[in-house]
Amino acid sequence: MAGVAVAAIPDDIAETHKGIVQLFSSTDDQRSVRESGQAIAALDESTKARHLEMQQSIKELTGVTNRMLDELNDRKSNLLDPTTKRELLAQKSRAEDNIRRMQEDNASLQNQVGALSNKATDLTTSEQQIKQREINEVKRAKHTISLYANISxxxxxxxxxxxxxxxxxxxxxxxxxxxxxxxxxxxxxxxxxxxxxxxxxxx
Incomplete structure (x- = not known):
């Protein structure tokens, strides 16, 4: 989109400005004439600055719009490109394979955890049995020694x-x-x- 040029002040407005200045110049109030001229000049500068600002904004918006259109066209082209479609399908297939492997690994780990838990339970049971056997053996030994003590x-x-x-x-x-x-x-x-x-x- 082309930029908007700064609008020039029409000739009739310029002539009117000059007429106002001449009219006030013919009076005795020189200060009022100067102030009016300054106000008109300030208005003229403000108008030009506003036009420049609007022109810059239009350029920026035009640039953003063009970039968005270019990106949209690129995306459309990529989606229509068979090579891009194949790459996307390949990426999808690899992602699905990775997910499947992760699920299998997770199931294997769960089985290992279950086996270790069962083994820990068996070890705990064996430990309790050994402790109970030791208690029984100590009691038996004490009883035997007590008999010996009574005799000896x-x-x-x-x-x-x-x-x-x-x-x-x-x-x-x-x-x-x-x-x-x-x-x-x-x-x-x-x-x-x-x-x-x-x-x-x-x-």
Missing amino acids: SIKWDYSSPNVKGWITAGAASTGRMRAFEMERGSHSDFQVVNHLWNLMDSV
């Missing part, structure tokens, strides 16, 4: 975390006593019992 006069030191106590020789003996201490967990039940029997034989 073993005095236990229950304040110690280890297997600790004294073995006395009995009423008919000279009153000898032998201390013993074994770290708990470092010896099997058989080793503990065997060691106590050996101590009883040596008292």
